Amino acid sequence: MSVRRLHLNAFLMGVGHHEAAWRHPVTDPARLGDVRHYQELARIAEAGGFDSVFLADGVQVWGDVEHTAAHVFEPLTLLTAMAAVTSRVGLIATVSTGYSEPYNLARWFASLDHISGGRAGWNIVTTAGDRSAQNFSLPGAPDHAERYERADEYLRVVTALWDSWADDAVLADRETGRFVDPAKVREIGHEGRFHRVRGPLNSTRSPQGHPLLVQAGSSEDGKAFAARWAEAVFTAHQTVESARKFYADLKGRLAGHGRGADSVKVLPGVVPVLGSTEEEANRLARELDELIVPARAVAQVSEMLGFDLSGHPLDRPLPPLPVTGVNGAQSRFALVRDLVERENPTLRELLSRLGGGRGHTVVVGTPERIADHIELWFTTGAADGFNVMAPLLPSGLTEFVDTVLPILRRRGLFRDDYTGTTLREHYGLARPADGFADLASAV
Template structure:
């Protein structure tokens, strides 16, 4: 008899927290972005709660300018460096880092993540993204991003090359036989010799096959092109969905696309973002969230909105008027632009109200209430085939993560929806994914 299906949980760490004004709160260390002890505490809290993985996003540009100067988003650790350090102070929890295909080379990414997988004993995951922050292009010899279609074409080939490099060596290739003098078996090395539209890579990789076969591949795109790439290549998909019905439709669509490509449904885990504020009562949770909302300057919320809509400058539009009609972004996330535009229309929000509305969850589904309220929503989405698990976002760190670990997780465990102990030691084992 197979074990009952259980939720997968990721802890999405963003320095001071996901709320744009979190750094201003008295309970939040404003310098958290460069405080390793802060991250060490977060990692150990999440591991003690038996989370599947930590997730760290990234941008290869510093946010600058007047509005950016009011956000804690311009100084933070490079994710792979941070997760390598965290691998030494944790034992089981997965370690997922973002690395863009727009401004990296496949060999570098393959080598770094294979190294992290070895360092951590098989706990690495790569969040494959195409860059959407406009400023990143200026740091890599370009005036603007590649167009949306070309970015995804490059990403698809990039992933193929990385996967090919991870397959450079058979698991038993390195015999290291001192008596015979043979370090590796030449016949157990596969030279990639890739020649494509975007890359030419000879190989092989100078890292042995990693403990998981290769690190878990994660993606976050929800546009049509992004869904196709995810169905072809991803093992975990992070997504932003605002309602149970939308999440169910996305879930069915991704699983069906994967099935048409010959992939088993369980080989693709779908984990929507879930923004959580926990209180002993709903009123307490709402009061807690209101403390953060009161710290949001209107111009900061609007600046965040413009960035998330696809790198638009909205500073010249009236704050008390609806979101203006905007062209489809070619440099940003098209799926997030559609989601936020729909949210603005459905709730009839002004520009300032929409900026304030997304200041915490950034368009992700939000639950503000007791641990039971949060568990109820998670259970409904999980059992309603809208999610295989969730990537948890909290307004502030460390307090928000501690609330989830100490209050929500025990409630999920009581309901039999989440593990009490790790059954395996690798990220693939936690997620129930096969070794390639």
């Protein structure tokens, strides 16, 4: 059996994950709107041997537009531009199951998979929030359970479309003029509660068969969905205990779907605030903290939690948060509630805790210290890899590649170079069969 190795995803966000990144002197806010910035990030990640890069997304303007550095590119087009300047690194785009037709979505990802030579991944989100719904002719978003019910049907449609052409459907036989073997292309005839889709897809089967399926919801509904569909899971935890519990829970659900424990890779987020000394790292963390605009941070946390904290004094501890009752990002809500219960922070302290990683663990320290964090979580049942969220970009990603990766490699935790060409190969995941052989044998 091969040695177990880390999987690393570079979660890219503008000029850095810290919400005040664009105000820090080492970044250049003009890069936010420049495709070459993102192409450079993809190249840095590929030079480091990252399994993939990843872009989050939403379909609305966020809370406090005045203080938010965002809103230029759409992920699939931006990742396609990154595909054009790289050859190995995987490319994971967030698209919602709520507001795009499954036929279109299946086709975009097949197209990105063709363009990139098998490097496409889809981060599946269901999209809470009425503001998003109101951009799509709906008064509000469906509730949490219905969103996941829709997502489940959506996945059945999309995967059937990806399998509507056999891998060997294209003959390209010049002699006879037969370009396609029509017995190797099928309608899907989906008639469901939310969608009716005839098919076939107007795309030949893509290099990976199915682009990698990624998911990030960690609620009960989210975990049930992930156990059925996901192949990589991004998740946010503040403590190794919480991450271990999530890891064991998710892996334990897989057998019920006839899936092996290795068929899903769990990647918690980590925000590495790096310095060559602890003092230097602490100074950077302080600098970033001081650049937070409190009003903006309060708006973001309020949006995350689904209720308004803008009236709460900054330097007073928060009241305990309710146990349930949000129709939003439920697992992120639970994370903040636990944090408030555990640490009893003032609102200002909470903003500082969340400003760097919106709930993901922030590790401030030397490269050794970051590597220790990664090793501990990786070797004690909390992670198969990490979603690396550099607070400043590109500098934080470059530093991670230059200083943390060599330590991880020295410790035998991360591979020296790519061993395959597709995203599935990087993650050690099988290529799904097209299902035509079963069909043929049944005839």
